[in-house]
Amino acid sequence: MKYKQLIFLVFLLYISCGEKSSKKESYYPVIGYIQLDDSVLEISEMATGLEVPWDLEAIREGELWFTQISGSLHRLDIKSGEQKEIFQIPDLIAKKSYGLLGMTVHPQEPLIFLHYTFAIPKQGQEEEIRSRLVRYHFNGETLINPKILMDSLPGATFHNGSRIVIAKDNTLLFSLGDIGKVNLTQDKNFPGGKILRINLDGSIPEDNPFTDNPVWAMGLRNTQGLVFGKNNQLYGSDHGPSNDDEVNLLVKGGNYGWPDVHGFVDNEKEIAYAGKVNVIEPLAAWTPTIAVAGLAYYGNKDIPEWENSLLLATMKGRSMRVLHLNNEGTIIDEQDIFLQKHFGRIRDISVSPSGDIFFGTSNRDWHPRFQSWLYDSLPDGPDRIIRIRKMNPHEEMNTSLRIFKKDLEPIELLDENWSYEVPKELDAGAKLYTQHCLTCHGPDGKGAADLIPPLSQTDWVTGDKGRLIRVMLMGLSGEITVNGQKYNQEMPAYEHLSDQEIADLLTFIRNDFGNKSGAVIAGEVYEERKGLKR
Numbered sequence: 001m002k003y004k005q006l007i008f009l010v011f012l013l014y015i016s017c018g019e020k021s022s023k024k025e026s027y028y029p030v031i032g033y034i035q036l037d038d039s040v041l042e043i044s045e046m047a048t049g050l051e052v053p054w055d056l057e058a059i060r061e062g063e064l065w066f067t068q069i070s071g072s073l074h075r076l077d078i079k080s081g082e083q084k085e086i087f088q089i090p091d092l093i094a095k096k097s098y099g100l101l102g103m104t105v106h107p108q109e110p111l112i113f114l115h116y117t118f119a120i121p122k123q124g125q126e127e128e129i130r131s132r133l134v135r136y137h138f139n140g141e142t143l144i145n146p147k148i149l150m151d152s153l154p155g156a157t158f159h160n161g162s163r164i165v166i167a168k169d170n171t172l173l174f175s176l177g178d179i180g181k182v183n184l185t186q187d188k189n190f191p192g193g194k195i196l197r198i199n200l201d202g203s204i205p206e207d208n209p210f211t212d213n214p215v216w217a218m219g220l221r222n223t224q225g226l227v228f229g230k231n232n233q234l235y236g237s238d239h240g241p242s243n244d245d246e247v248n249l250l251v252k253g254g255n256y257g258w259p260d261v262h263g264f265v266d267n268e269k270e271i272a273y274a275g276k277v278n279v280i281e282p283l284a285a286w287t288p289t290i291a292v293a294g295l296a297y298y299g300n301k302d303i304p305e306w307e308n309s310l311l312l313a314t315m316k317g318r319s320m321r322v323l324h325l326n327n328e329g330t331i332i333d334e335q336d337i338f339l340q341k342h343f344g345r346i347r348d349i350s351v352s353p354s355g356d357i358f359f360g361t362s363n364r365d366w367h368p369r370f371q372s373w374l375y376d377s378l379p380d381g382p383d384r385i386i387r388i389r390k391m392n393p394h395e396e397m398n399t400s401l402r403i404f405k406k407d408l409e410p411i412e413l414l415d416e417n418w419s420y421e422v423p424k425e426l427d428a429g430a431k432l433y434t435q436h437c438l439t440c441h442g443p444d445g446k447g448a449a450d451l452i453p454p455l456s457q458t459d460w461v462t463g464d465k466g467r468l469i470r471v472m473l474m475g476l477s478g479e480i481t482v483n484g485q486k487y488n489q490e491m492p493a494y495e496h497l498s499d500q501e502i503a504d505l506l507t508f509i510r511n512d513f514g515n516k517s518g519a520v521i522a523g524e525v526y527e528e529r530k531g532l533k534r
Helices: 002-022 268-274 425-436 465-474 499-509 523-530
Strands: 030-035 040-050 053-057 063-068 072-077 084-088 100-105 111-121 125-138 145-152 164-167 171-176 194-199 216-217 223-228 234-238 246-252 283-285 294-299 307-312 317-325 332-338 346-351 357-361 382-389 480-482 484-487
Touching: 040 072, 053 100, 053 294, 053 346, 053 357, 063 100, 072 100, 100 164, 100 171, 111 164, 125 465, 145 171, 145 194, 145 234, 164 223, 171 223, 223 246, 223 307, 234 294, 246 294, 294 357, 307 346, 317 346, 425 499, 465 499, 465 523, 499 523
Parallel strands: 223 294, 294 346
Antiparallel strands: 030 040, 040 382, 053 063, 063 072, 072 084, 100 111, 111 125, 125 145, 164 171, 171 194, 194 216, 223 234, 234 246, 246 283, 294 307, 307 317, 317 332, 346 357, 357 382, 480 484
16 A cells, blocks of 8 residues: 555656646747657747847856847846846947847856947048957846957958857857958958957967967858857857858867858869868858858757757848757768748857757848848848747647748758849939039039039049948038048038938939949948937
8 A cells, every 4th residue: 555655646746747847937928839850849939029139148047148239238037037138338339230249148157248349430420340349247237347358359341240158268269250351361460250269357368379369260251150069169150252151160270261262172272272271171061151140059968859969040041950960079960950931030049058949030130121132021020039948748739839840941042142233213313412412512513612522433422332321311520531622511411311312312423423333222321320329
């Protein structure tokens, strides 16, 4: 009898434990499932109402830290569901690919590391882009005691981006894009196109490959994912141009070939270059590019089908890729594709110690506005953070929700084309010019000697579109030099015009009065306008 009672008690304990472990937080709505060979994974929405969450960090169990490109840092208490904005960077510039670009949380100490862009204003609505890496202390409520670890890093209109990870030896590794200066990615004294390694106080480790130099690896284009995996090996995902996105195994002193090698060493020019430079080839490459982004390592046994895999977020590819590694972590044996197109562009991905997976969408960023032809559909509404977790045997699926399986084929991807065509008819822009500009600049765009600068054949019009747009939005005062002549008349701001109106007007002046240059699109005006809200 006592033996039967013991069995019954054990059975009750088993049931109660199962009920406890199957209890889900009701404030995270379940929105679907993934069916693997044996495991069933639940998909739930953790946060919404976001705009371009850039970096996610789930290294501390029960906490999810994330940033938005606009400069805000957030902490989500997963158990209670409380989400709190911890900090807002006061001095950053946020537009297009500028903003809060990298973040990590120390796994044991109350330290947060942020990398962000800022602008140095110059004469005539010019601006010089810089970025800095800063360490903060978290006091339980907000960030305090900022310490700049790397300041005034060079910037550009693109490839300022970064990821940050902390190694087991308490050093910090930090990726920086090539900042458009591709000719310097092989220069160890230039930080762009590199993986940089520093101590947590900003000093340079003595065992770096180059003495008194933070450079740890070079020859990279724009590393948007960075993660440690099995055997403490470091992996990175690197944007290609229109070809050869890469996933690399990053090693001390490694050279990955950019800009002379794209992807694998597989053409005559690359073979010749690799004969002179020891180039490390990627583990995988994709052409057309899928816009590789965040990268996480899944080493947990909770989902056995994905154990010892890299989880790759893709933006143009609009999917999560599972890259199965060999036992040594040096070869990608197989690639699986999940959730293709359903959540749209996925920017970052992170794995908690218990094996839950979190990813953030990036459907509200600049890219769909600039290259809408690449996307046949994107989800409506704000950006979100999604969780994937293993269901236990006592949980039941909601059969009315969608059940995803591995995608058998990748979606068709188009090559990027950045040459915006000038409309055959410029009537809308010509009408706006007559209404707003003709009185000063004249019907021929020649302005007035010593008073009003010309619009004809000057790089103020045909050059940097960002500067030209800012002049329209903010006006202009102070002395400027146009075609060798100095002018010092004030121009009013036209921020009251819509994005499309400014785009039409500027496209007209860039293609009249003897000018011939690329079109301005409304998305470019939108991003410049957004950048002025600081």
